[in-house]
Every structure is written in C-alpha cells, then in structure tokens.
Amino acid sequence: MTRNDVARLAGTSPAVVSYVINNGPRPVSESARRRVLAAVEELGYRPNAVARSLRSRRSWTIGLIASDSAGGKSPFFGQFTRACEEVAWQRGYSVLFGNSAEDPARAESYVRSFLGRQVDGLVLMRVPVSPEWAEEMRGRIPVVTIDHEAPPFFSRLAVDDEEGGYQATRHLLGHGHTRIGFVGGPLDITPVELRAAGWRRALLEAGANPGAIAEGELSLEGGYDAALRLLSSPDRPTAVFASIDDQAIGAMRAAADLGLRVPGDVAVAGFDGAREAAYTVPGLTTISQPIAEMARHATETLVGAIESDAAEPVTKIFSAALVTRGSCGCPEPRLHR
Template identity: 90%
Template structure:
C-alpha cells in the first residue's frame, strides 16, 4: 500500500507538506512543491485514508441534501435544485448524500436520522418540515432550509412566493379575466399557501371575487385532476393560476381533453420557471424563480458555516420574475429566430 511517506520521498518534500497539499492546508505550500506532490500522487496512485482523515479533522466532507418532490424525483425544480447543490459542493471538496422525502414526513425523518448518524457536516433541506424536538438535536450541524418556516438557529432561503402569486394573478386580470381559479397543491405546504395569499390579494385589489380553489398533488397528474374538476363544473373560470408549473401543464392537458382552447377559452399561468415551460404549446406563462441561484447560495452558505464554525443564521428572500408566453394570451415568443 502506497503511503504518505512514499509520496513525500518521490516529490522530494516532507510528509507534512504532502498532508498540507492533500488537505488544502492548514499551512501554505509553494506552487512548485504542490505540483511535485500532485505529480507523485498521480504516479503512485496514492489514496488517502478518508476515515482517518475525517477523524483527525473532525469532519466527514459530506453534506446531506433532502428535497421534497412528490413527483418521484422527476420535478424540474427538484432536478435543477439538487444538481446545482451537488455542483457547488463538488467544487468545494464535499460529497453529497441526497434524499427525496416525497412529501412524506416519516420518510423525511428517516433521512434526517440516517444522515446525522453518518456524521454529515451540514444539511440543506428543501420543503422539509422539522419537528421541534428534532431541530434541537440538529443544533450541532449547520442547516439551511429552503421554502419552509424554520427555527431561528437555521438559515433560511426562499423566493417571495406571495408576491409571485400576486404578479401572476395581476397579469391575468390585465388580460380581462375576472374569474380566476387556483389550481393548488396542499395548502399546508408553505409556498402553496403563500402563493394563494398573493392570488387572493390581487383579486381583492381588483374588486374581483375569488375564483374556485381546489387542492391536489404537486404533480402533472395533480394539476390535471384539479383543473378537470374546476373546468367541468360551473360557473367555469376563464383563467387558472397553478401553484407549480407541473400542475399548470397538467391543467393545459385537462383543458384540451374538455375541448377548451388555451388561451382563447381558458388562460393558464404557473409558478417555478421550469425549462419545460418554454416547450409547451402554447408556451406556459410562469413566475420564474432563480432555482439554481438559490441552490448555489444555499450550498455556499452551508459550506461557509461548516468551515468557519461561526456566524449567525441568515434569512434571504429572492425575487421572482413574470415570464409571459402564449398560455395567458400574450404573444408567443419563438425559441429560434430565422
């Protein structure tokens, strides 16, 4: 087995210098010495003992990411978010343990317990509620939560869900719609309720009665089922705002199956800014949230807390942007010019 001493001998350095290069510190190493060590590592095929390294540093160089996706890992938001987290973690020298709680509190609790037992250095939780007693146990590691109410000792990042719901509904009102339904996910999910609050606020300001609201799964199928119910019973809404883009896409299919044209008979708007929204026919108008920017900021915040072992928890709210396409009645942009 190749040892650190073997690498030091070939590189013409001390074993301590080899350690500084491999661990990126704690002492600086000249660039020429660093390159000699790296060349020796490559030539000898040296692999540091990760377990021993973790014990010495009291760090596992792993973070846990638990995201909630009722679509079984197929949601565009879920994929974009977790990929961006993993990319930042990899650049900073951390591995990622990933769990999908699938909107199941018991499953989320199982992942939390498992990751903590594996001595992760920190956690990113996307739409995962944490019981008060479990939160107290988690004080020993930094935690960043996304889109959920959190204890004051967790950092929290979120998009301005209420303002996004307001923007989407206001835009549909500007197209002349007065009966706007809400294709909702479960209202006990914080972002869904906040988007509903924005929907209600826009209707109230316009003097319009709240349209019908129905809850369903946060998925294509859930959106289809809810929209089918809303559109097949009277009085029928002339526009629908969905709590996520997947639901909005499902709603467009429900309209088609009922013989309704989008946007002539019913306008549709969603929330998330998923890439797929540009490829529906017509293109889906949506509130676009900076998914990858949120994920990158969350992971950088977590790694910073891990490595500094200090700092107060932070709260940061990101703005969302209205992206108009044909589903609301706006001109349909071309994906490719010429």
C-alpha cells in the first residue's frame, strides 16, 4: 500500500496526500482533506511514522490527562476526550490518554511519562498544576488546561461555571422554590466551587437563605447518597441543584426511594448537558456545556501552538445554556429520532 494508491482513490495527486498527512507545507482545501483522510481509512494506509517524525522534528502525538478519562464520574470527560481525539486525528495527530484519578502525584507521573515519549503538546482536563512542574514545562511544549486555574503561560479553556449555577438556580426560583439545596462534589474542585457560588448568589439576590449543602462524590452513587441525606432532613428542600448531571440523576433516584415525586415534591436540575439527561423520567433540566466546541477549540489551539513557535497563550470562557425538561416542572419535550 503506497501513497499513490491513496491519491488514486481520493482523486488527488500524491503531493496533496503528503500535504494532508504532514499538515503542510502547502495548504489543502477542506474537501480534498476529507477525501484523503477517507481514502487513508478505507485502505488502511500507514505512513512511516519514524521517517515522518525525523523530517518534521515532531512525534505527531498529543498527551491528554484527565481526572477521570473514562467518564465514570461525569459524562463530560468521556464526551470531551472522544471529540478531542476526533479533531486530533483529522489534523494528523495521535492522542495518548492518562487518567490521574484525582491524584496529583499520578498526574505528575503521567506528565513526565508523556514528556519522555516526546509528545508535542498536552491537554490537562481538571488536573491541578503545581508551580514546580508548570515551570518545568514552560517553553518546552504548549499546554492547554480545561476547567482549572493555570499559569499565564498556559492556554486555558473553561465554561462559565458560576453563571451556569446562577442560571439553574434562578430557573428553580422562577418555579416558586425558595428552599433550594445543593448537591455537589468536594467544594475544593474548582468547577464545583464556582457552580456553588452561582447557586448561592442567585438565592441571596432573591432574598432567600442559601439552602443546605450535601457533599458527595462526583458520580451517580455520590449524588444518590448526598441527596438521600438532604431529602431525609426535617426541613428538606423543595428543589435540588446538583453540580453534575450524574449527581442529579442519583438525586432523582434518592427522591423516588423516599417516596417523593419529581417534580411534584422536589424539583431537580443538573449541570453538564449529558446525553443521558434527555432519557431520565422525567427528563432532567440541566445547564448544557458546549462540549464538542470546547474540545475542538482546545485541540485546534494546541495544534496551532505546536505548529507556530510564535503562538501566544489563549484564554477562552465558554457560555453554558439552560435546557429545560420535566424534572423542574417545565413541559416535557418529546424525543425526536
């Protein structure tokens, strides 16, 4: 299998195939790029990666470290990593994944391992960055952080977590609720802390006392356990805002086990915009993050920095959108296939 075979199937010249595979040196139209990539996939063509790396002085790999890469604690991680990998593949890069399991030492070990494998850049998803190894990476490879504070020489992308928490709580207040509890992960996790701040701000603006906070793991089980405690209290809230959708789904099950109707006895809202939120009964009202757009922007930002020595760090904050369903008392939309 040769580059000429790919060119014949794609209806292009071998030079165009080379430009696509090597991301240059000449630009290629998007339609030609798609045809070449489709031909590469169909034929199973594999260029000589070692020769390619020697020519370009790149490894054509990106390291991605997440605090939960499998998405077990939040669907956000699984959807983000999948979208990131897709964009990287389109640009000719492979992705190495690492799950830090919320352990800073394990995250640093992955960073050092990926640096040893000469990755061209790093994406860090909700991974805290110590000043020591941040300085070690400075000027060495480009880094993009997702949903976490970062030094100014790293690019940073995040969703407006506080505004999202504020929107969700304002919506529950609009349904007449004044006792709104918060089910969240450990409050030292930056996105959770900011979502709780938005919840608190909305309640204070409305003249309502901030309700009780029940902390739990960022998981279905964590949401269930935290909501069980919250909804079993004598002055239980009439609405619950959860820091992620999985926790909100766990809270809905906890309400059912306590004999409470959603939304009749307790309204529930979440945060993430997970696909599963549309399939609960009732459907889950949520703050939806533009996950695919964030992943695309993160990967394009990183590739741009890899391929341009003059690229400046980028900071971009994305807006989140309220999606209403039956769990808060809004009309339940039909699912259209």
